[in-house]
Amino acid sequence: MIVNPQSGVRQVQNNIFIEVYQLLYDHFGPQHWWPGETAFEVMVGAVLTQNTTWKNVVKAIDNLKNAALLDYSSLSLLAADEIAGFIRPSGYYNLKAQRLKNLLNMIAKQYEGDLETFFADNLSTARENLLAVKGVGPETADSILLYACGAPVFVIDTYTHRVFSRHNMVEEESDYQTMQESFMESLPEDVRLYNEYHALIVRVAGGFCKKTKPLCEHCPLQGLNL
DNA sequence: CACCAGGCAAGTA
DNA sequence: TACTTGCATGGT
CATH class of the missing domain: 1.10.340.30 (Hypothetical protein; domain 2)
Incomplete structure (x- = not known):
């Protein structure tokens, strides 16, 4: 794992976005999003x-x-x-x-x-x-x-920012577009993957990565903090 | 009681 | 450009 000594942020190199997806999917399983009939x-x-x-x-x-x-x-x-x-x-x-x-x-x-x-x-x-x-x-x-629409676009939200900045995987001040580019450059273009990944981020944030609880105990991403 | 939740636009300086 | 504020119900 390479860490940029200037920012302390991990380099996207092999490849943290996919690792996190694997951890979340293994822990929570498929989320079956979006919860709507039509x-x-x-x-x-x-x-x-x-x-x-x-x-x-x-x-x-x-x-x-x-x-x-x-x-x-x-x-x-x-x-x-x-x-x-x-x-x-x-x-x-x-x-x-x-x-x-x-x-x-x-x-x-x-x-x-x-x-x-x-x-x-x-x-x-x-x-x-x-x-x-x-x-x-x-x-x-x-x-x-x-x-x-089923289009291949990665969705960023406040949870995405919170989870990934808290684990030093993106910079704190990253904006929407910057984060979206990071995800989409690091992941294969796959609607099913984008769908599941965003849902899993919402799941882990709601369950473990709360706003007022900076320490996410028993979180499946715990080991990533450094 | 205070604080938060799957944002966004408009106002201020 | 970079903050700040309004919008509002319902749960913890």
């Missing part, structure tokens, strides 16, 4: 889970499901303030309702309201269109691309 549900969930625990998102999703609103054409008929009423449990409900509207409007405008056309679009075009939606940032966009 691609549309995944897309909605990606917006609702912004800075919010998934448990609360499930309640909001259930409200939409029970009202038979969890499909593109039904949800598109509602105004933002009507959507807000159903998604209250997920928090920021006014904001997120408008963000969902913005997303639906983008699909209406760019893809003539055809979800399947959007899901099948060229990766970079789809990503640009998603990022142009107010309320859709890089993580939300990439989550939709990977888990709804």
Whole structure:
């Protein structure tokens, strides 16, 4: 294992990103993500889970499901303030309702309201269109691309940053794009791998790598600290 | 009671 | 450019 004496950060050389994946997969097994029945549900969930625990998102999703609103054409008929009423449990409900509207409007405008056309679009075009939606940032966009569109994009989130910076595998000040490039340059381009890896990072962070507990006892990555 | 959760945009200096 | 703040419910 090579460590850069300047930064103390491990060199990506053989190859820490794959090692970590193996450790996590061996410890936790497959995570079966994304937890949603349809691609549309995944897309909605990606917006609702912004800075919010998934448990609360499930309640909001259930409200939409029970009202038979969890499909593109039904949800598109509602105004933002009507959507807000159903998604209250997920928090920021006014904001997120408008963000969902913005997303639906983008699909209406760019893809003539055809979800399947959007899901099948060229990766970079789809990503640009998603990022142009107010309320859709890089993580939300990439989550939709990977888990709804099945595109080979690695998703970075706060957990990814926390776990990997805490173990000195990326620099503390690394931004989204930098981290994403590190992962994607170090891993084979494989949707299934990206899917499982991100889910495993969320799993280990939620289970062991808490914000207020810098020491992750009994964490499967424990031995990596140096 | 304080703090956190699978972000993002807008405001300030 | 580099911080800071608003958005909000629900669980620990």
